[in-house]
Amino acid sequence: MKIGRASFFLAWLTVLATTDRGQGQTITVGHVPITLRAAIEISLLHNRALQIERINPELAQSELSAAYGAYDPLLSAQGRREHVSDSGAFDPANPAVDKGFDTASDIAGFGLSGLLPSGLIYNFNGNYGYSSGSRDFLNFDAYRVAGGAYLQQPLLKNFWIDNNRLTILVAKNQLKYSEQGLRNQIITTVTAVENAYYELIYARENVVVQQEALTLAQTQLDQDKQRVQVGSLAPLDVKQDEAQVAQSRANLIAAQNTLSINQNTLKNLITDSYSQWHDVDTTSVCQGVEYRI
Numbered sequence: 231m232k233i234g235r236a237s238f239f240l241a242w243l244t245v246l247a248t249t250d251r252g253q254g255q256t257i258t259v260g261h262v263p264i265t266l267r268a269a270i271e272i273s274l275l276h277n278r279a280l281q282i283e284r285i286n287p288e289l290a291q292s293e294l295s296a297a298y299g300a301y302d303p304l305l306s307a308q309g310r311r312e313h314v315s316d317s318g319a320f321d322p323a324n325p326a327v328d329k330g331f332d333t334a335s336d337i338a339g340f341g342l343s344g345l346l347p348s349g350l351i352y353n354f355n356g357n358y359g360y361s362s363g364s365r366d367f368l369n370f371d372a373y374r375v376a377g378g379a380y381l382q383q384p385l386l387k388n389f390w391i392d393n394n395r396l397t398i399l400v401a402k403n404q405l406k407y408s409e410q411g412l413r414n415q416i417i418t419t420v421t422a423v424e425n426a427y428y429e430l431i432y433a434r435e436n437v438v439v440q441q442e443a444l445t446l447a448q449t450q451l452d453q454d455k456q457r458v459q460v461g462s463l464a465p466l467d468v469k470q471d472e473a474q475v476a477q478s479r480a481n482l483i484a485a486q487n488t489l490s491i492n493q494n495t496l497k498n499l500i501t502d503s504y505s506q507w508h509d510v511d512t513t514s515v516c517q518g519v520e521y522r523i
Contacts, residue, residue, distance in 0.1 A: 266427050273423045273500040274416065281502065283415040286408040294401040300394040303344035310337050333363035347395065349388050353380040419499065426496040433489040440485040444478040451475050 264272075274280065312335040339357035346352070356377035363370065391399075451471040457463035 266424065269427055269496065269500050270420055270423050273419055276502045277419050277499060278502050280415050280419050283412050287405065287412055290401065290405040290408040294398070294405055297394070297398045297401040300397070301345055301347060303342060306341040306343075308339050311335070312337065333361055335359060335361040345394070349384050349392065351380075351382040354378070423496070423499050426492065426499055430489070430492040430496055433485065433492045437482070437485045437489050440478065440482040444475070444482050447471070447475045447478040 313333070314335075315332045337357065337359045339355065341353070341355040343353040344351075354377075357375075359372075359374040361370075361372040361374075451468070451474075454463055454468050454471050458465055458468055
């Protein structure tokens with residue numbers, strides 16, 4: 231598991247451990263009953279801002295791994311086969327000597343080089359050769375093995391810091407910064423979800439209150455109209471009741487509008503596909519409880 235993912239899930243578990251106080255509350259989001267814990271869990275998986283921020287630690291981890299690549303050893307190897315042939319030439323001054331030859335050679339070599347964090351530069355190499363053939367009408371076999379080593383350790387140069395160590399240090403700090411940024415985004419997301427959740431609870435209860443207020447105002451209006459008909463109440467009082475009914479109806483419409491806005495706010499916080507939370511009848515399982523989202 232990468233460091234960024236480990237940090238994300240650790241922060242996730244920490245957040246979830248502090249949200250049990252909201253378990254007693256259940257609200258409906260777009261005809262979907264959902265608890266606070268479920269809303270937080272879904273937001274941690276599908277919040278757009280969190281999905282973007284979650285990538286940053288992985289990128290920083292890749293940058294750190296790339297920085298350590300300066301100390302990766304370089305291994306090289308090669309092999310080849312050579313064939314040389316010469317039919318020789320006639321020398322009138324020495325007709326008995328014909329210096330023709332035919333030679334085949336197999337050559338292999340390797341090398342290992344690199345740099346250590348201490349500044350030590352190393353280079354090891356070796357090669358092997360085998361030749362066979364004929365020369366001056368005589369057959370021969372020859373072997374050759376060679377090797378070498380090169381080590382260079384500066385005493386004071388780059389003793390405190392060098393470019394590679396500076397790059398690694400910067401990459402480590404960037405990784406820590408990105409992890410803290412992810413943790414901050416998790417906290418920000420969870421806080422926003424909690425606020426939106428409780429605002430939605432308030433808006434829902436406010437709609438109930440305004441509905442009851444409208445019902446009471448309408449009942450009062452009906453009763454006062456009956457009193458006017460029997461002559462026990464002045465018609466002016468009915469006008470006041472009608473004004474109260476109109477005001478109560480306006481308050482109810484405003485409360486319903488606020489409820490819709492708060493629902494949309496919570497939906498935007500907990501999903502990366504708003505349309506799926508609108509009317510789609512899909513089933514998702516979260517913590518063993520089935521939610522329709």
